[in-house]
Amino acid sequence: MKISENTRAELLSSGLAARTWRYVTTLCGRHKNITDTLSQIIRAARAEEPDADGCVLFGNLKGTVVGLRYYTGVVNRGEMVGLVREPQNPYDSNAVKVTNIYGNQVGHIKKELAAAMAYMMDRSLAKVEGVVHTGVNNPFSMPVMLSFWGKEEDRNTVMKHMASRGYKLNPGSPTGDLALYGTSASSYKKGVTVPLTAEELKNAFDNLFDGLMESKDGEKEASVATALLPHQKQALSWMCARENKDALPPCWEKRGELYYNSLTCFSAKEPPGRVRGGILADDMGLGKTLTTIALILTNFHKGKPLPVEKCVSTKRRRIQLRGNPEKVQLPSFKHSSKSIITWIKCLFYPILCTEDPVLFEDLDFAAALSGSTPAVGAKKKKTADLSCCVLLKNTYISLFSRSTLSVSYLLLLRLQDQFKQHMNPDVKLNIYLYYGPDRNRNKKFLSSQDVVITTYNVLSTDFANKGPLNEISWLRVVLDEGHVVRNPNAQMSKAVLELKAQRRWILSGTPIQNSVKDLWMLLAFLRLKPFDAREWWNRVIQRPVLQGDRDGLKNLQNLVKCITLRRTKNSEVNGRRVVSLPEKTVFVEQVELSQQEREEYELARNEGRRTIGRYVAEGSVLKNYADVLAILMRLRQYCCHSDLLPKTSSDLGPAATPAELRECLIEKLRLVLASGSDEECCVCLDSLVLPVITHCAHVFCRPCIAQVIGNEQDKARCPLCRSEIKTSELVEFPPEGMEQEKNVSSESWRTSSKIQALMGNLLRLQSEDNNIKCLVVSQFTRFLTILETPLRQHGFRFVRFDGSMSRQKRTQVIEEFQSSAAGGPTIMLLSLKAGGVGLNLTAASRVFLMDPAWNPATEEQCIDRCHRLGQNRKVVVTKFIVKNSVEENMVKIQRKKQDLVEKAFGLPSTNKKTSRIDDIRALMEL
DNA sequence: ACCGCCGGGTGCC
DNA sequence: ACCGCCGGGTGCC
Known part of the structure; x- marks a missing residue:
């Protein structure tokens, strides 16, 4: 039963609609619409909306909403309503107002109940939520089912207080209540369902983003996008459709004249704000960035920027403009200014009518991508297009920025690189790197760029200092690696949410980091109504899902599915694998040590076995872990080249002075990290962040161990060996520059068996095909240095890439190596872990792994x-x-680990400690 | 009648 | 609101 049946309310609400219309018209230039604005208001009001974490249901209470006839907010049966304290109300400081999803006021809570509620709401003792679940046929008041939520420890206080005012909360089990008043209208029909188990939930969650490609649109015309692979064309087509097609957001449907949300039962006359964009969650390496560039280029036509809102919204108009340009005398400057304005009004009218602007069908954007052929038969229209562009460019630049803002995390270069790589040189695209202290903060300048690239850091600093990025109305905002924006309280997140843009995209290879909560940021950024307001997200999705409600999960899956495209390397498009890579063959080449090397090695090995054997017997392996790793490290270094061994490695004994101790600890820390063992911090069980070493020589993340010390105060003990530890005694790497590379002069240089093996391969390869490029990889950068000498001696042209290089140097080296120019380098000396996953070295097709890594995944x-x-x-x-x-044993362990991963996927690994000790015993053959 | 009862005016907070 | 509440009119049946 709808209150809207009341004619007076109808009249009032149409009155609102009329006001709304004027509002839209006046704000149109800033890309606002009414729902956006209201939603922003709600969001601002809810900015402090606490996380629903740890909230339990205290009980339910039937209350009354009064004063309906004074307000225009409309509520349906089963619709959720918001309850907002209104302390400034002149009649009653206890007032609690009732709103619908758009924040339109529906009425007030009756004053006695409001007084009781206000007391608790103001003290954050309870959160109250309302659902209007029974229809009512009177225009003055209606019942509302209130549910009270809060922390368990406040339950008694709340119950007592409510009771003292004569309100008795009906207790109810959370699931039962979900079924009754809970998450959605559909909840009514369900009987008793078994809540999801934690494991089911986790699995569902892990798979949330999987297989989100069925029934997506076909590929964007092949004749056009020759530079794109089929799956990229598919993605592009999907992105274009998401930007331009007029589809309601998920869970909204049109019911007669109204727009209806099936999850909250909310309905409104105005359509909900569209989500023009989404989440492109393709796996790493499928070309998200390239696809995005192609998307940006859809706003270009034959190398010239299109006026963004070339809104030709009806077929007829398009024909006029495109098919018969001579007839539509595009206004030239001899026309009176009045007629230009009329013409522009006509052009823009469709937007003002909230109809969707239609882009030029410039399918030949690909002409801008190098290597493709421009579309045929378009010459005739050239003049028209040009004059049109010029006119709009000059006239409307301030109204509609055609600029795309791309925010990336660290790899500022990536997008820019790819632009350089894929763009046809005659496309004039203005790209501005908004970065560094001298960045141009001029709004006009920025909004006249085609692409502005910046980082999350700059965005967030700018937000704090009221910089221009949040002022400009962007055509499009692209969040690169968008999952990094996660904590909604962070300044960065606020900055991101406040960005004004018509179209919004999140690129992310791993859209989920830990939990449901992370998703809110993504949906809020996309302005997915009504879940961009935290309250509705919490009520409808987050809490139900966390409580194991199946419908809640289904709803979440549906939401995500509607706005996400994700493919993995194994996905298929048109029956073919998305990525069909050339064959890869892995050979293991066994290397025999020379007699001298073998003697040195055995000496070190026997000593190491004795030491470690003793630790194993004593059960103190973990206590002396740094030592153990150091021994293993020494053996591994002997396998490569004895010059890798640090000269001081034998005097790692007790140190006399603090300075020496410190030196010694730093050396150990370096050993632990350099061992490439992908060392985990045993506090967070994750890879080390800001590693520090304790005086007992155990390595942790600084934040982790700081927390341990903080918790245990003065008697803090090392989690591994229970020695006393202090914050002041944590040692970390001194900042750069401490690494004095030993200068291996060519006179004292000597070879090793492994070097011989490598050189043999390289020389053979050179004689077979000297166009082939190689990566020579080691974990030891010093080994790379040693390798430089024989490479030089044999006249190889090579470059080197390791973690110590500056950003600028890296880019230069990669460019040099990737270039196919004659006389360029054919070998890259590469440090195993340098460069991150994004590093693209496709110029090489031979890889020499000089030494095995602990973790096969690293290789x-x-x-x-x-x-x-x-x-x-x-x-x-x-x-x-x-x-x-030891290398052979490492390979055995690698294989064992690989098997384990493949067999028992998802099963928690057996005790990490024991397996680590077992590993070490296997390594030393103990 | 310092009551009860009737019926009109009125109505969120 | 086909209510409750207020306050004025009224007063055997």
């Missing part, structure tokens, strides 16, 4: 730097393993 990642999209040769990998050595 895979490294190989994937050349075995990835864009590789068109077969890839051959050679792993050098010293026979009869």
